[in-house]
Amino acid sequence: MSSATSTEEHPPAVEAREDQPLLGKPGGATQGEGVGIHHNLVTGSAIVAQAGIWILVALVWSAIFSKNLVFFSAHPLLNSSAVLVQVQAILTLQPTHTPKQKTLGTRVHFGLHALSNLAFIAALVVVEISKDKYPRFTSPHAVLGLITYICIVLQVLVGVVQYFFPAQILGSVERGKTIYKYHRMSGYALLVLELATICAATQTFYNVAILHIKLWAVLIASILVVLGVAARIKKRKLGF
Numbered sequence: 011m012s013s014a015t016s017t018e019e020h021p022p023a024v025e026a027r028e029d030q031p032l033l034g035k036p037g038g039a040t041q042g043e044g045v046g047i048h049h050n051l052v053t054g055s056a057i058v059a060q061a062g063i064w065i066l067v068a069l070v071w072s073a074i075f076s077k078n079l080v081f082f083s084a085h086p087l088l089n090s091s092a093v094l095v096q097v098q099a100i101l102t103l104q105p106t107h108t109p110k111q112k113t114l115g116t117r118v119h120f121g122l123h124a125l126s127n128l129a130f131i132a133a134l135v136v137v138e139i140s141k142d143k144y145p146r147f148t149s150p151h152a153v154l155g156l157i158t159y160i161c162i163v164l165q166v167l168v169g170v171v172q173y174f175f176p177a178q179i180l181g182s183v184e185r186g187k188t189i190y191k192y193h194r195m196s197g198y199a200l201l202v203l204e205l206a207t208i209c210a211a212t213q214t215f216y217n218v219a220i221l222h223i224k225l226w227a228v229l230i231a232s233i234l235v236v237l238g239v240a241a242r243i244k245k246r247k248l249g250f
């Protein structure tokens with residue numbers, strides 16, 4: 011293997027210098043050799059994303075538990091938890107770069123997404139049971155939520171096909187790999203869509219009348235998540 015290829019596949023660990031930004035350069039969070047994968051959850055701007063998502067979950071959970079719990083309470087609790095787990099799935103994988111790190115990272119990423127998707131499905135079942143005979147998909151939140159659910163299903167299908175069944179369904183492993191960058195791009199777009207759906211949830215009658223979760227607070231938390239995650243995107247992994 012030539013030294014050029016080696017540098018490309020194994021970028022040297024970035025050493026911190028005094029004149030470097032505190033959270034590192036954009037896309038600079040790289041998992042070091044022999045460093046545990048759990049470190050990826052807090053390296054570089056992951057701290058900003060973690061602050062945002064935990065604030066968001068705290069806003070939803072504190073509003074729910076400060077009122078009487080009803081069957082429907084599970085919908086916001088499960089959906090906000092699902093997004094929390096998805097953010098962890100993204101943060102885990104972003105800094106991986108060696109084949110070994112990528113393999114482990116992808117397994118953890120898949121496991122976390124499987125968990126979060128179970129929570130998403132359960133949340134949908136809860137809201138649909140709660141709706142009973144009431145009209146469905148009438149509010150902007152409900153419509154955005156439905157679009158989000160459809161996108162989640164498509165994202166999962168593409169992810170599973172490209173990684174687990176590329177040869178059987180796409181014809182070759184190489185073809186599967188050409189899709190990776192689109193899966194990454196749509197994954198980031200999906201995260202923004204999920205956050206927008208939660209922002210829209212603050213405008214539902216139930217929230218305005220009972221929960222009182224503030225839109226501005228959810229917006230600030232969402233912006234922190236987007237900034238923290240976006241700053242760790244490695245343009246090379248998106249094909250740029």
Ligand code: HEM
Nearest residue numbers: 086089137146147149152155156158204207211214216217
């Ligand atoms: C990414 C996260 C979320 C998704 C994908 C989502 C999805 C949905 C969907 C699809 C519906 C419509 C069901 C129907 O009309 O048959 C709905 C309803 C509802 N959701 Fe969410 N939801 C999310 C998070 C939240 C959160 C955090 C809250 C907390 C405030 C919330 C509160 C509500 C309320 C009050 C309704 C009933 C009113 C309505 O239909 O507009 N949701 N959600």
